[in-house]
Amino acid sequence: GAVVSQHPSWVICKSGTSVKIECRSLDFQATTMFWYRQFPKQSLMLMATSNEGSKATYEQGVEKDKFLINHASLTLSTLTVTSAHPEDSSFYICSAAGGMGQGITYEQYFGPGTRLTVT
Amino acid sequence: QKEVEQDPGPLSVPEGAIVSLNCTYSNSAFQYFMWYRQYSRKGPELLMYTYSSGNKEDGRFTAQVDKSSKYISLFIRDSQPSDSATYLCAMSARTGTASKLTFGTGTRLQVTL
Numbered sequence: 001g002a003v004v005s006q007h008p009s010w011v012i013c014k015s016g017t018s019v020k021i022e023c024r025s026l027d028f029q030a031t032t033m034f035w036y037r038q039f040p041k042q043s044l045m046l047m048a049t050s051n052e053g054s055k056a057t058y059e060q061g062v063e064k065d066k067f068l069i070n071h072a073s074l075t076l077s078t079l080t081v082t083s084a085h086p087e088d089s090s091f092y093i094c095s096a097a098g099g100m101g102q103g104i105t106y107e108q109y110f111g112p113g114t115r116l117t118v119t
Numbered sequence: 120q121k122e123v124e125q126d127p128g129p130l131s132v133p134e135g136a137i138v139s140l141n142c143t144y145s146n147s148a149f150q151y152f153m154w155y156r157q158y159s160r161k162g163p164e165l166l167m168y169t170y171s172s173g174n175k176e177d178g179r180f181t182a183q184v185d186k187s188s189k190y191i192s193l194f195i196r197d198s199q200p201s202d203s204a205t206y207l208c209a210m211s212a213r214t215g216t217a218s219k220l221t222f223g224t225g226t227r228l229q230v231t232l
Binding site: 002004006034041042043044046049091093095107108109110111112113115 | 127153155160161162163164165168207219220222223224225227
């Protein structure tokens with residue numbers, strides 16, 4: 001159980017275009033999803049927290065108009081990088097927490113990540 | 120000072136060795152402690168999860184939490200080349216809902232034949 005998928009796994013886009021990354025919880029209902037970015041050999045930096053049906057809460061320094069997050073259902077959250085620039089190139093990882101079976105678990109389970117390269 | 124400190128390594132050990140990975144933290148509100156393993160270009164995988172102080176064992180892995188010293192450890196017995204990865208400690212205060220994690224920088228472990 002506790003499988004989280006991300007799509008695409010790798011995307012290359014041109015500067016100025018927008019890219020959408022999907023995060024899905026495959027076998028549980030994710031009431032909360034988190035989006036992180038990770039630069040090479042560095043730890044994960046939390047970008048935002050989203051609860052199903054609510055607006056995302058962004059961490060300080062993260063531009064909400066540039067990184068659009070939608071958590072429309074209990075199994076899907078999307079991150080859209082708008083007007084991407086080369087400095088947005090990074091590894092984007094989502095995690096999900098929520099209900100499993102009869103109980104609720106708040107442990108975060110991570111997706112495999114999406115590598116974004118902006119040229 | 121970072122909230123969570125972790126030696127970035129790299130740490131190189133021979134196969135079969137006992138590995139000790141550690142993190143210290145400064146926020147006394149942290150109650151939940153996790154260890155994640157991350158292979159290159161993959162998402163983190165939850166290895167161990169502990170609440171408050173004490174030990175927890177799962178196979179070759181043992182997690183220890185000493186809240187009085189604000190110090191947590193992960194021990195790996197009989198290390199294998201497949202254990203080569205980056206190990207991230209993470210912790211949260213938890214308020215009854217899924218709360219954000221504070222991560223260490225990660226320790227790169229290399230287990231050699």
